[in-house]
Amino acid sequence: MDTAERRALMTRYTEEIVTEEELDELLAREQPTVYIGYAPTGEMHIGHFTTIRKLADFIRAGFDVTVLIADLHAHLDDEKSPFELLDARSRYYRTAIKAMIETAGASADQLTFVRGSEFELDSEYTLELLQMAADTTIKRAQRAGSEVVRQSENPKLGGVLYSLMQSLDVAALEADVAYGGIDQRGIYMLSRELLPEWGYEKPVCAFAPLLSGLSGGKMSASDESSKVGLTDDPEAVQEKLNQAYCPQGETEDNGVLEYVRYLLFPVLEERGESFHIERPEKFGGDLVYESYDELEADFLSEELHPQDLKNAAAGEIAEIIAPVGDALRDDPELLETAYPE
RNA sequence: CCGCUCUUAGCUCAGUCUGGCAGAGCAGUCGACUGUAGAUCGACUUGCCCCCCGUUCAAAUCGGGGAGAGCGGACCA
DSSP: HHHHHHHHHHHOOOEEEEEHHHHHHTTHHHHHHHHEOOOOOOOOOOHHHHHHHHHHHHHTTOEEEEEEEHHHHHHTTSSSSSSGGGGHHHHHHHHHHHHHHHHHTSSGGGGEEEEEEHHTHHHHHHHHHHHHHHHSSSSHHHHHHHTOOOSSOOOOOHHHHHHHHHHHHHHTOOSEEEEGGGGHHHHHHHHHGGGGGGTTHHHHHHHHOBBBOOSSSSTTTTTTGOOBTTTHHHHHHHHHHHOOOOOOOOOOOOOHHHHHHIHHHHHHHHOOOOOOEEEOOGGTTOOOESSSHHHHHHHHTTTTTTHHHHHHHHHHHHHHHHHHHHHHHHHHHHHHHHHOO
């Protein structure tokens, strides 16, 4: 695979690359490294799936891919995960991520898993963290994490350490590229500012778009109906998609369309399949799409009606997440211990 | 260590002074209208009023004790 192909593969479905020039330099090297971190907090969902699906692109583009299970971060961020559940949730995240990457057509063996607490408590790391804390203003760290860390009237120290630790993680994991949702932008910009001061390379950053929630607006952690869960059965997926905000002919805030674009088509493409939409004869009969662009064009022209799209997308998405749900149900204790009650 | 303030529906809060059926907005649920959803309209639901004890015919409201949170002061020999 030549550099142009690797570059196209790496940058597709991204919201932003910082910077394109630095990426080109990196691609000239043999095997660059990329990492993405997940704080094991709430149950994983289809939004995570799209970023994990993309890891398959990185692998194919010749990257050495590391997945960080940022367990300490899950607790630092307003104790989203109680300390005593970090083990169980880390296990759950790892299992879920492996199942998703396999579903996306890559092998889980090609991912290197690292848990935050494995190295973030080393004295060398800790000392550097403290030095950074001495050198960084509270406002700077807060601003960096404002899109990631839970905001409140009375913020905890954990929330500011969060940003510093994530910056240090990039260096500790020796990642050339930091990948994550566009919400991570603030933190990685801080990393790019801070790391050179401590003698490290600043990372190239790749950001994924954040998918819209199904109920319009952002996907919400607390709103189950705003997203498809990995263990949702086909009926639940159908139900949620059917309830989804999906204005005819509009792409903005359209979660359904975004699922189709960032998850469905990439997976279908990997499998060499096309997207079939059943449609009653009175509305024009069935449709087949080979690419998202074709589908979007029809949707914009209102040739493709939201109801038909929803029905078909729900079926396909349910099928894609099914093996992930199976893997999670295969070890019932996994979910029970990670999320008691 | 001392003082002051706050705690009421899923969320944001009113009500407490002056005791008398537990409230509003948002969210949610259900209908109507759309070949989806949303918007709109109509209807509906939601409670350990932080906990315990006391006063009273009657306590979210008054008194005492406690818990959690916030703020301020003091200490800095």
